[in-house]
Amino acid sequence: MLPPFDYFTYRRIRNQKQKERTLRFSSLPFEYTLHITKKDRNIIDQPIEELVHDVQDSAVSPLDVLRTYGKVAKRAQERTNCITELLLPEAETWLGSEINLKGPLAGIPVSLKDSIHVKGFDATVGYASKANQPLLDDGPMVKLLKDAGAVPYAKTALPITLLSFESANGLWGTCRNPHVPSYSPGGSTGGEAALLAQGGRIGIGSDVAGSVRVPAAWSGIYSLRCSTGRWPKAGVSTSMPGQEGIPSVFSPMARTLDDLTYFTRAIIGMQPWKYDHSVHPIAWRSELETVPQDKALRIGLMSSDGVVPPTPAIERALQTTVTALLEAGHTVEEITPPPTANPFTGLNLASQLLNADGCHHFNAPLKSFEPSDPGAIQLSRIAHLSRPLRYLYYLYVRYIRRDTVTADLLRNFGPKSSAQLWTLTAAREAFRAAWHNWWDSDSQQFDFILCPVNATPALPHTAMRDAVSSCGYTFLWNLLDYSAGVIPVGHVNPIRDALSSPYKTALKRLGADNGIARGAWKHYDSAKMAGLPTAVQIVGRRWQEEQVLGYMAVVEKALESYVDPQTGTNCRYPLLEID
The missing domain is CATH 3.90.1300.10 (Amidase signature (AS) domain)
Incomplete structure (x- = not known):
């Protein structure tokens, strides 16, 4: 019809x-x-x-x-x-x-x-x-x-x-x-x-x-x-x-x-x-699943993706996990990602690869005026701009709004030719090789990487129109094809996790005053979010599902043993009551 x-x-x-x-x-x-x-x-x-x-x-x-x-x-x-x-x-x-x-x-x-x-x-x-x-x-x-x-x-x-x-x-x-x-x-x-x-x-x-x-x-x-x-x-x-x-x-x-x-x-x-x-015919490797109880792990910490800093509730969950692991006898060190393959470069590359069709396929089945996702609508609007208009918009964002992060994401976002897609795929493989060599080097022999899952707790409905690009903490590992698990830690506290200043001021202080960060942080409100879960992400390398589950058990045990000095209680988030 x-x-x-x-x-x-x-x-x-x-x-x-x-x-x-x-x-x-x-x-x-x-x-x-x-x-x-x-x-x-x-x-x-x-x-x-x-x-x-x-x-x-x-x-x-x-x-x-x-x-x-x-x-x-x-x-x-x-x-x-x-x-x-x-x-x-x-x-x-x-x-x-x-x-x-x-x-x-x-x-x-x-x-x-x-x-x-x-x-x-x-x-x-x-x-x-x-x-x-x-x-x-x-x-x-x-x-x-x-x-x-x-x-x-x-x-x-x-x-x-x-x-x-x-x-x-x-x-x-x-x-x-x-x-x-x-x-x-x-x-x-x-x-x-x-x-x-x-x-x-x-x-x-x-x-x-x-x-x-x-x-x-x-x-x-x-x-x-x-x-x-x-x-x-x-x-x-x-x-x-x-x-x-x-x-x-x-x-x-x-x-x-x-x-x-x-x-x-x-x-x-x-x-x-x-x-x-x-x-792939990779059988389950039980010997990799269990981490010896007396083994002190060396853990890499990625506390920020360099684009959207974690909001106070997520930062507290991450620091709680770090403290629990340290008290359990493990070592935690902040990582410095490969300079040629940093998380923002990965976000830009992954965004172009994922939407190389110019957002055609996910829009094609829609019927007239059938509701779409607010974030997908934003992506489609940018992808459907003609190249001259997209370039003008890029110039406006970069030099008038002075937002280099968003501008860089905008500049090449749009439909790709086969030749361009091949170039992007080659860049993806070079990006993966850089991380492989980085993690293999003597100075980076981490058992796993600990990081946020997202910069914010759950966001209100329709917030994706602003926060659609705030996905760097997860998208990076898809680009690299690494195994990664999620563990709940606690919940948002309306007082402890409150912003001490307006969100734009806080982002400027953190050196992250860009449109991607503002789109996510504008919805952060610890009072309205009170009771929402917080979590952390445990990242291993490719095809390391057994190890990641084993490391998740280590983190779980450390969190279960940890006592919050401010409350004198364990921080773990209880399961919802079933009535």
């Missing part, structure tokens, strides 16, 4: 899909409407490794486990609008016919980002044009999960375009942060994070610039960004088909670190390269 008349098609599809979702929830068997019982709480709190054994020993029924998590999903949806497609009725059928209850994930319910292919359901990625096209078969990832004994039970919210730390789209609506509803749960795997924070168990999301790590940090859970080729990615829909400059990776998320580790180990143990040709 020709625009603008397809706007009415969008509205019809939106209303239809939301009505179908409401009907699926309201028509659930009565078991899903009951209160959370003591038995349910035991299932929710039990480590999944133990729960698997209980299912296989017939000490607990896999149907009871599924119904427990169905109750959790129903309550989570009411609070946060985190679910797109509810799979529960079908999941009960799969338990009796398709799920291998002898596998390493026997009976464990797993939620999935909306983009993952499940037979009988759409994979809309939030676009109305992709609705009403149910998949005829499970994708390789879902086939692997069922063979492992896992039970897919819900698909979760994401942002249209998949390029946002928000999780909203016109088809399904806005997903809310489970701690403070007026804030985002993160993106693009925000629905997963919101569900897991409210009692969900295990989830799978995708990450191209921080999309499993920022939601984990903003919602108070754990995640692991795997290197390319370590986790299956076939059988999914995407907003940017063919984009390989910064490959998207699918990766695990969980409510606890023990569950994250067990789940990752179980999936790799299923030999995913037999399901997906893009997976």
Whole structure:
């Protein structure tokens, strides 16, 4: 249908899909409407490794486990609008016919980002044009999960375009942060994070610039960004088909670190390269997972990405972690990244690679006036400027507004020819080589790098129109293809984390008075953000998922032993109460 008349098609599809979702929830068997019982709480709190054994020993029924998590999903949806497609009725059928209850994930319910292919359901990625096209078969990832004994039970919210730390789209609506509803749960795997924070168990999301790590940090859970080729990615829909400059990776998320580790180990143990040709045949290396208790680690600290300094709440979380590690006997040293491959150079390079099509692909499926993401709209406006106009805008930002950081990002942002893309790809490989040689040098033999996940805690809805480019703390590691995990640390305190001066003054004092930093800091308000989670990021090298999980355990242990001298208590952020 020709625009603008397809706007009415969008509205019809939106209303239809939301009505179908409401009907699926309201028509659930009565078991899903009951209160959370003591038995349910035991299932929710039990480590999944133990729960698997209980299912296989017939000490607990896999149907009871599924119904427990169905109750959790129903309550989570009411609070946060985190679910797109509810799979529960079908999941009960799969338990009796398709799920291998002898596998390493026997009976464990797993939620999935909306983009993952499940037979009988759409994979809309939030676009109305992709609705009403149910998949005829499970994708390789879902086939692997069922063979492992896992039970897919819900698909979760994401942002249209998949390029946002928000999780909203016109088809399904806005997903809310489970701690403070007026804030985002993160993106693009925000629905997963919101569900897991409210009692969900295990989830799978995708990450191209921080999309499993920022939601984990903003919602108070754990995640692991795997290197390319370590986790299956076939059988999914995407907003940017063919984009390989910064490959998207699918990766695990969980409510606890023990569950994250067990789940990752179980999936790799299923030999995913037999399901997906893009997976490298790298078996799980258990010997790399455990860090000797008496080993003093040498930890590199990247306290700032040089573009957007951490806000007070994030700075406190980072310093708390550093102090805890020092008290545990480890060494922490500030790093100096390679001068030719610093984080800002990486942000500029990664931004051009990711959007080398001039933002064409993620806009193409949109129907007329279908809502898009505020940040993606900003990127598209710049990309669609003619080269002369973009250059004039660059000159204005650089010499009139005197913002060299934003100007440098603007100058070459736009559609690239094949020759230009090849040049950028060569620059990416040179950038990776510089970091490889830097980390290999005698003076930089760090076990891992500790850094923020994002400069801010969760941001309010629609803030991406200002903060879309504030992604350097995660995007850098995508460019390098390093493994990276997220651990929650504490929560925003309205008094301790308050700004001592207006944000523009604070940024000038920090030497970071640029448009990217201002776009993120303008939304920082410790009083409104009170109670939001804070987190840190643990970064290893490529294909070091085992080591990163082991180092996350070291950081977790140090934080659990640390006592805040100001309060006399432990700083760890408690899991949300499940009622």
